Amino acid sequence: MGEMKEHTISVLVEQTFDALPRIAGLFSGRGYQIDSISVGEAEEPGMARMTIVTRGDDGVIEQITKQLNKIVNVVKVTDLTYEPFVERELALVKVTATQSTRSEIMQIVNIFRAKIVDISPKTLTVECTGSRAKVQAIIGMLRPFGIREISRTGSVALKREFRGET
Amino acid sequence: MGAGIEARVGPSEIRLRNQSLEAQAVEPAYDLSGAEILVRALAEQGVKTLFGIPGGAVLGLADAVGRYGRFRWILTKHEQGATHAADGYARYSGRVGVVLVTSGPGSTNTVTGIATAYMDSSPIVVLTGQVPLPMVGNDAFQEVDTIGVTRPITKHSFLLRSPNDIADTVRKAFYIAGSGRPGPVVIDMPKDVLAAHGDYIPSAEIVVRGYKPKIFGHAHQISRAAERINRARRPVLYIGGGVVASGASDLVRRLAIENRIPVTSTLMGLGAFPSDHPLWLGMLGMHGTWTANMAVQTADLIIAIGARFDDRVTGRVADFAPQADIIHIDIDSSVIGRNVQVDIPIVGDARHVLIDLVPLVKGPDTKEWLEQIERWRQDHPLRYDRESQAVKPQYVIEKLAEVTDGEAVIVTDVGQHQMWTAQFYRFKHPRTIITSGGLGTMGFGLPAAMGVAIAQEDGAPRRPVVAIVGDGGFQMTMEELITAVAYRVPVKVFVINNGYLGMVRQWQELFFGRRYVASDLRQANPDLARVAESMGAMGLRVERREEVQPAIEKALSCDSGPVVIDFRVDGQENVFPMVPAGAALHEMIEARPSDK
Numbered sequence: 001m002g003e004m005k006e007h008t009i010s011v012l013v014e015q016t017f018d019a020l021p022r023i024a025g026l027f028s029g030r031g032y033q034i035d036s037i038s039v040g041e042a043e044e045p046g047m048a049r050m051t052i053v054t055r056g057d058d059g060v061i062e063q064i065t066k067q068l069n070k071i072v073n074v075v076k077v078t079d080l081t082y083e084p085f086v087e088r089e090l091a092l093v094k095v096t097a098t099q100s101t102r103s104e105i106m107q108i109v110n111i112f113r114a115k116i117v118d119i120s121p122k123t124l125t126v127e128c129t130g131s132r133a134k135v136q137a138i139i140g141m142l143r144p145f146g147i148r149e150i151s152r153t154g155s156v157a158l159k160r161e162f163r164g165e166t
Numbered sequence: 167m168g169a170g171i172e173a174r175v176g177p178s179e180i181r182l183r184n185q186s187l188e189a190q191a192v193e194p195a196y197d198l199s200g201a202e203i204l205v206r207a208l209a210e211q212g213v214k215t216l217f218g219i220p221g222g223a224v225l226g227l228a229d230a231v232g233r234y235g236r237f238r239w240i241l242t243k244h245e246q247g248a249t250h251a252a253d254g255y256a257r258y259s260g261r262v263g264v265v266l267v268t269s270g271p272g273s274t275n276t277v278t279g280i281a282t283a284y285m286d287s288s289p290i291v292v293l294t295g296q297v298p299l300p301m302v303g304n305d306a307f308q309e310v311d312t313i314g315v316t317r318p319i320t321k322h323s324f325l326l327r328s329p330n331d332i333a334d335t336v337r338k339a340f341y342i343a344g345s346g347r348p349g350p351v352v353i354d355m356p357k358d359v360l361a362a363h364g365d366y367i368p369s370a371e372i373v374v375r376g377y378k379p380k381i382f383g384h385a386h387q388i389s390r391a392a393e394r395i396n397r398a399r400r401p402v403l404y405i406g407g408g409v410v411a412s413g414a415s416d417l418v419r420r421l422a423i424e425n426r427i428p429v430t431s432t433l434m435g436l437g438a439f440p441s442d443h444p445l446w447l448g449m450l451g452m453h454g455t456w457t458a459n460m461a462v463q464t465a466d467l468i469i470a471i472g473a474r475f476d477d478r479v480t481g482r483v484a485d486f487a488p489q490a491d492i493i494h495i496d497i498d499s500s501v502i503g504r505n506v507q508v509d510i511p512i513v514g515d516a517r518h519v520l521i522d523l524v525p526l527v528k529g530p531d532t533k534e535w536l537e538q539i540e541r542w543r544q545d546h547p548l549r550y551d552r553e554s555q556a557v558k559p560q561y562v563i564e565k566l567a568e569v570t571d572g573e574a575v576i577v578t579d580v581g582q583h584q585m586w587t588a589q590f591y592r593f594k595h596p597r598t599i600i601t602s603g604g605l606g607t608m609g610f611g612l613p614a615a616m617g618v619a620i621a622q623e624d625g626a627p628r629r630p631v632v633a634i635v636g637d638g639g640f641q642m643t644m645e646e647l648i649t650a651v652a653y654r655v656p657v658k659v660f661v662i663n664n665g666y667l668g669m670v671r672q673w674q675e676l677f678f679g680r681r682y683v684a685s686d687l688r689q690a691n692p693d694l695a696r697v698a699e700s701m702g703a704m705g706l707r708v709e710r711r712e713e714v715q716p717a718i719e720k721a722l723s724c725d726s727g728p729v730v731i732d733f734r735v736d737g738q739e740n741v742f743p744m745v746p747a748g749a750a751l752h753e754m755i756e757a758r759p760s761d762k
């Protein structure tokens with residue numbers, strides 16, 4: 001038993017009707033954690049790329065990648081954790097905004113280079129894109145104002161091609 | 167001798183071995199119904215026999231099977247029976263077994279059979295009827311989400327969407343079921359797709375993108391393994407069902423015998439090494455022999471081949487083989503390093519890895535080690551009361567081994583009788599024990615035995631087929647005796663009738679203060695010989711020791727259909743040695759504590 005670590009795993013998979021449930025079922029059936037899972041079309045027609053954020057010790061993560069590889073429709077599994085990768089998540093956060101807090105919220109949004117995408121007398125809705133950590137951070141900053149609803153996409157990630165660039 | 171090993175064969179040839187050995191030539195044909203395309207695709211795969219029960223959703227397909235006339239349809243009494251039969255057929259012949267059932271209850275009844283095949287990596291293809299595509303999801307009559315229900319217990323599944331996809335889907339299904347680490351594949355067949363028309367075009371190359379079983383082992387790892395074996399002083403070969411599945415038994419024998427390395431096996435690996443050979447240690451694990459368990463606990467090297475360190479084998483994992491380095495060869499990388507730490511992992515097909523490995527191994531010095539083993543063997547043989555006048559279950563199995571000279575195919579159910587069979591039958595050949603090891607499915611024995619006998623009619627090697635079952639498990643699927651009678655299948659069913667759910671009774675005796683809750687069958691057990699007769703089979707009953715051998719001989723000489731022998735055995739007998747749950751392998755109980 002080692003320590004629990006967060007891993008970002010990228011899975012290239014054939015887009016068949018059963019591929020997604022099989023992958024999700026693998027996690028529930030074997031008791032693995034899913035922090036987020038997101039999927040969409042990949043570069044090649046008929047293929048999808050899935051990004052899974054999960055947690056576990058080394059043994060569990062090894063099992064997860066091996067079990068994913070066993071799924072017939074899975075073409076490639078990459079654990080990005082061991083290499084530089086670009087990661088983005090989109091979050092929409094609807095936060096309570098009063099006369100007195102509105103400008104403070106807008107300042108925070110500016111600092112995070114986020115955007116206000118909806119406004120009402122009592123709320124602001126903030127769109128934020130960035131790494132999971134950044135999304136986590138802005139949500140943390142907004143929480144004291146009163147968060148009404150959050151909707152997040154989960155991470156999408158790709159391996160970096162050129163080290164030393166951000 | 168290295169040069170004598172046959173040349174490498176590529177993955178495509180492996181596929182041939184698994185499925186298309188006797189493929190029938192099939193001509194292209196146009197404007198056929200989906201059902202007609204499907205029967206041609208099955209013929210192309212060399213299918214000769216289907217097991218199953220028809221129903222509304224597959225009536226068109228059943229009709230096409232009948233009109234095409236090239237398959238035999240074994241109509242079982244229950245879909246569980248059909249699935250176990252196809253599984254037994256596959257395990258014995260090495261060919262894909264085929265099940266055909268209707269939608270809804272037809273498909274749910276296959277679940278236990280599919281899970282059994284999944285856990286023991288047996289190649290079957292299960293064709294399930296489904297309501298018409300436009301009705302899917304409407305809770306239509308006899309609708310169930312078959313693919314959803316079976317997803318965790320299949321290697322892969324397919325839903326047919328158009329008649330033109332059918333032939334390719336069947337090809338992929340057989341390929342996936344039979345190659346790599348074999349396993350069950352489901353094809354769900356909506357009724358309207360079977361009715362719609364399309365073309366049948368004979369076999370093209372099969373491409374399944376994400377699926378590339380790793381056949382050959384890594385050369386560097388193989389040479390590391392050979393070096394480690396050469397340096398070993400107390401090596402043990404630990405073999406499992408993967409050796410049987412990959413056809414590696416002959417190479418395991420060479421590796422062991424040429425280098426004087428003792429061999430133990432899992433339940434699934436029995437028969438891969440001859441049990442009358444001096445290097446044979448017996449099975450290891452919870453009901454393994456003293457010698458095998460002590461050898462593992464003392465070994466400095468374990469060479470695991472096609473075995474997965476199941477918890478019934480390792481005992482308390484933390485104390486498994488404490489002094490040993492471990493070499494682990496398996497086609498499924500996910501079983502390597504999962505339960506125990508492995509020093510040299512080799513992913514690949516056991517047969518192909520051994521073809522590369524065996525020539526590199528140069529006899530380690532095991533003289534002292536074999537002497538130690540011999541002492542354990544002398545001091546701790548398998549024991550039971552051989553003088554007893556009661557019919558002892560172990561005696562029945564020893565007699566069966568004697569009468570058949572280890573040449574029968576033994577199919578078991580699950581329980582004490584299964585363990586006594588593993589301990590006391592003298593297996594000599596791979597694929598001669600067929601048993602539910604992974605899932606431990608009671609009710610497997612009789613239908614699977616039927617499948618074995620039917621595989622023999624389809625060309626698999628002829629041997630007597632004996633199902634050894636408990637009175638509990640027999641009563642779970644004994645309706646399949648009717649099927650065996652209907653097709654005059656000559657299976658011999660040996661019921662080790664102890665009047666209990668024996669294995670449950672044993673645990674209750676040892677660990678639950680002899681409180682036999684819900685394990686006593688004596689009040690209501692029917693007269694099983696008469697049950698057999700009422701179904702049209704021969705029924706015999708054995709109550710005394712002298713009757714054992716004549717009854718076995720009589721049953722084996724009957725070729726015309728099934729025979730049931732009801733052996734009324736000593737109901738208090740237990741399986742020993744036993745490693746209690748949670749104990750280490752060397753913490754065996756060798757006999758009933760009160761007997762000591």
Ligand SMILES: Cc1ncc(C[n+]2csc(CCOP(=O)(O)OP(=O)(O)O)c2C)c(N)n1
Nearest residue numbers: 581582583606608636637638639667668669
């Ligand atoms: C379908 C199923 N239900 C329950 C069990 C649990 N179980 C394991 S062994 C056993 C007793 C088997 O009794 P019997 O068939 O009479 O064989 P015996 O142990 O007496 O040889 C039971 C109930 C099982 N393995 N499978």
